[in-house]
Amino acid sequence: MSDHAIRKVVIVGGGTAGWMAAAAISSWLPKGSMDIELVESDEIGTVGVGEATIPPLLQFNDMLGVKEDEFLAATQGTFKLGIEFVDWGAIGERYFHPFGSHGADINSVPFHQLYLRENSRRSLPDIREWSMSAVAAGLGRFARPGAGARLPLSQLVYAFHFDAGLYARFLRGLAEAKGVRRIEGKIVDVAQDGENGHVKSITLADGRTIEGELFVDCSGFRGLLIEGALGTGYEEWTRWLPCDRAAAVPCALSGPPDPFTRSTARQAGWQWRIPLQHRMGNGLVYSSGHLERDEAEALLFANLEGEPLASPRHLSFTAGRRKLAWNANVVSLGLSTGFIEPLESTSIHLVQSGITKLLALFPDRRFNPAERDEYNRQVQDVFEDVRDFIILHYKATRRDDSDFWNYCRTMELPDKLASKLELWRSKGRLFRDGQELFGPASWVAVLLGQGVVPGEQDPVVMTIDAAVAADTLDKMHLSYLRMAEQMPPHAEFIARACAASTAG
Numbered sequence: 001m002s003d004h005a006i007r008k009v010v011i012v013g014g015g016t017a018g019w020m021a022a023a024a025i026s027s028w029l030p031k032g033s034m035d036i037e038l039v040e041s042d043e044i045g046t047v048g049v050g051e052a053t054i055p056p057l058l059q060f061n062d063m064l065g066v067k068e069d070e071f072l073a074a075t076q077g078t079f080k081l082g083i084e085f086v087d088w089g090a091i092g093e094r095y096f097h098p099f100g101s102h103g104a105d106i107n108s109v110p111f112h113q114l115y116l117r118e119n120s121r122r123s124l125p126d127i128r129e130w131s132m133s134a135v136a137a138g139l140g141r142f143a144r145p146g147a148g149a150r151l152p153l154s155q156l157v158y159a160f161h162f163d164a165g166l167y168a169r170f171l172r173g174l175a176e177a178k179g180v181r182r183i184e185g186k187i188v189d190v191a192q193d194g195e196n197g198h199v200k201s202i203t204l205a206d207g208r209t210i211e212g213e214l215f216v217d218c219s220g221f222r223g224l225l226i227e228g229a230l231g232t233g234y235e236e237w238t239r240w241l242p243c244d245r246a247a248a249v250p251c252a253l254s255g256p257p258d259p260f261t262r263s264t265a266r267q268a269g270w271q272w273r274i275p276l277q278h279r280m281g282n283g284l285v286y287s288s289g290h291l292e293r294d295e296a297e298a299l300l301f302a303n304l305e306g307e308p309l310a311s312p313r314h315l316s317f318t319a320g321r322r323k324l325a326w327n328a329n330v331v332s333l334g335l336s337t338g339f340i341e342p343l344e345s346t347s348i349h350l351v352q353s354g355i356t357k358l359l360a361l362f363p364d365r366r367f368n369p370a371e372r373d374e375y376n377r378q379v380q381d382v383f384e385d386v387r388d389f390i391i392l393h394y395k396a397t398r399r400d401d402s403d404f405w406n407y408c409r410t411m412e413l414p415d416k417l418a419s420k421l422e423l424w425r426s427k428g429r430l431f432r433d434g435q436e437l438f439g440p441a442s443w444v445a446v447l448l449g450q451g452v453v454p455g456e457q458d459p460v461v462m463t464i465d466a467a468v469a470a471d472t473l474d475k476m477h478l479s480y481l482r483m484a485e486q487m488p489p490h491a492e493f494i495a496r497a498c499a500a501s502t503a504g
């Protein structure tokens with residue numbers, strides 16, 4: 001270890017973000033090389049919602065050495081193959097945003113261009129029928145593509161739905177086994193260095209003081225250190241993402257759990273439906289400028305598929321991000337860094353992405369500003385990319401049945417998103433910019449799903465013989481269906497996986 005190495009990390013908060021950070025930092029470091037303490041308050045509790053994830057979580061679990069079956073059993077987890085969107089383009093329409101790709105490119109010509117040309121010659125089924133994940137989801141089937149899986153099974157990409165509280169508990173077990181010390185107590189004061197403003201220590205209500213060199217702020221929306229102590233500032237995105245409230249309630253399952261999330265657009269927001277093993281998670285995300293709290297609750301309850309299992313939980317938020325995710329010796333993760341509504345289940349991923357970047361740029365006690373600036377630049381990029389993809393869902397609507405949708409349909413866009421849409425509208429061209437989380441296949445799913453069709457064909461399709469392309473498309477189409485039909489029902493797969501976890 002260098003003379004300047006950090007000797008003590010203090011993680012403030014024990015929600016999903018805090019325990020993900022504790023588990024990751026403790027497993028990444030050589031054991032005993034650094035003290036890690038995590039402070040959480042039972043009295044304050046956690047946000048307590050957040051149940052759907054995206055595929056990179058598999059890598060996070062892998063990094064921690066988590067066995068997938070054990071994790072599923074411990075978190076009441078189910079598999080997620082994508083999101084079904086209902087009533088987004090127009091009332092009565094539905095589409096599927098699957099994980100993974102659609103079809104396969106031919107000689108580097110993007111699959112969606114071939115699909116669009118063929119669709120203009122004869123009416124093709126929805127593009128979802130060329131996605132392994134979507135076809136399996138439609139049949140309620142699931143199979144895990146092993147390391148040596150071949151086409152088309154190798155194109156099945158998945159994530160999970162789970163109880164985030166149970167996940168945090170699961171990670172706590174891993175972190176404590178690696179030496180992380182948990183301290184229960186409410187932080188009431190923060191002491192800073194008079195010269196450089198760095199946080200030196202936190203004080204709990206019972207008078208205990210905890211000192212540290214690096215502080216990881218996972219204190220949720222309040223941003224106890226990053227905002228409360230350092231006054232970092234927050235950039236609001238409500239002009240593009242006007243939803244600022246949520247009401248959430250679990251209900252009983254009315255059948256076997258689907259391997260996908262459903263998002264149904266409502267008059268002033270949207271409702272999620274997330275099937276776990278033991279219950280259905282539901283919530284309405286809405287704009288308080290367009291819907292009253294009581295109306296929102298009534299709408300949520302009117303659309304439950306089973307008996308409510310708890311009282312509804314009401315949450316307020318402001319879409320946006322902290323101006324600096326890393327300020328002085330405080331790195332914020334999770335809700336203290338910012339919030340983008342859970343339409344594409346990205347919050348837990350943003351925590352993961354922050355942790356990965358922190359490990360890649362881990363500071364020493366000199367806190368090199370270049371490391372901090374690079375971290376902040378990368379976090380800003382990933383937040384803005386996710387934001388733009390979420391805005392797309394609101395903008396690309398034809399709904400005109402409420403003030404809310406009229407606002408969304410006609411709002412001005414951030415420049416980068418406006419250019420991206422223009423490229424698509426002209427010839428259906430899409431490019432992944434840098435480290436963008438959502439690649440062209442995701443954009444295609446939303447754009448075509450919401451009825452945004454390019455004006456002209458991209459001349460690049462002319463390089464592929466139309467008859468050859470048509471034949472390839474038909475064969476692919478059939479291969480996805482045949483493969484999905486061989487998979488076990490999703491519920492059966494989960495039962496086997498959970499049984500294997502207890503047997504193993």
Ligand SMILES: Cc1cc2nc3c(=O)[nH]c(=O)nc-3n(C[C@H](O)[C@H](O)[C@H](O)COP(=O)(O)OP(=O)(O)OC[C@H]3O[C@@H](n4cnc5c(N)ncnc54)[C@H](O)[C@@H]3O)c2cc1C
Nearest residue numbers: 013014015016017046047050051052187220334335347348
């Ligand atoms: C409506 C809604 C739906 C969501 N759905 C999804 C989803 O489907 N998928 C997804 O990925 N994400 C989702 N999220 C986001 C997800 O819930 C959070 O990103 C995730 O739980 C991380 O939260 P957190 O740990 O940052 O904060 P919190 O859960 O709020 O935890 C904060 C922690 O800080 C502690 N703390 C705070 N103040 C003090 C103090 N003074 N002293 C001591 N301790 C303190 C608390 O006790 C707690 O332990 C959703 C969020 C909302 C609001």
